[in-house]
Amino acid sequence: MNLFHLLPFVVIAVITLAGALAAATLSNLVHAALSLVLSFLGVAAFYFLLGAEFIGLVQVIVYVGAVAVLIVFTILLTRPLPGARKGRNWAGVFVAMAVLAGLLWALHGTTLPASHPLASNALTVLAVGQKLMTAYVWPLQAVGIVLTAALIGAVVLAMEEKR
């Protein structure tokens, strides 16, 4: 891994993790949601770096476009009362650190398979479409049903109740 490949990787990793950390710690809800957008953009850049351009574009459209707008809408619709309790449960930081240490320890002790990435980009939209219509046609239908159920459920839950 030479410097030319290392530099974009480090920049993207720093942006992703800084955005995630800001989203986890900032006390202003809207600022935290915008930091989350930055983090999602970093993850999308990782997908581009890993040769999965289609997934990167889906990440930008779904997360940065739809999910972030949904979260900001919910934040603006649910303003807390003035007397809301501040403060965090700081014991969670130690739990998260312990989990991180466990994950990195497991990664350190694992011999990963030798990597042999494809010479050309395999994840074209054509290939994805062909896979979705042949090998993955039943999962695709199941996801369609799940999304329909989620859409109806979200509308029913968020609807004003008639008295």
Next chain:
Amino acid sequence: MDKLSAVIAVSSVLFSIGLMAVITRRDAIFILIGIEMMLAAGNLNLVAFWWYGAHPELLTGAMMAIFTMAIAAGETAVGLALVLAVYRHRRTTQVDELNSLKG
């Protein structure tokens, strides 16, 4: 340190930050945001193992990542609708104030 390990290390850190957000935040919206971060970390792992794995031409990990994203988007929509429904009844989204079942 090869590139696959580096990507997995980054996604481990992202997962831990999401876990920290889930545990330390008291606001239900931010617990959902933490879950989103953990799902993104898992997705990053799927794509990394696809790209550096044995048979990238089969697109297995990439297709899995696409389906995970669809499920995650549905989960967020339902979760935020639940937060709105709770807010309408209790005028709060702080999870430790929602304790009416507590004896």
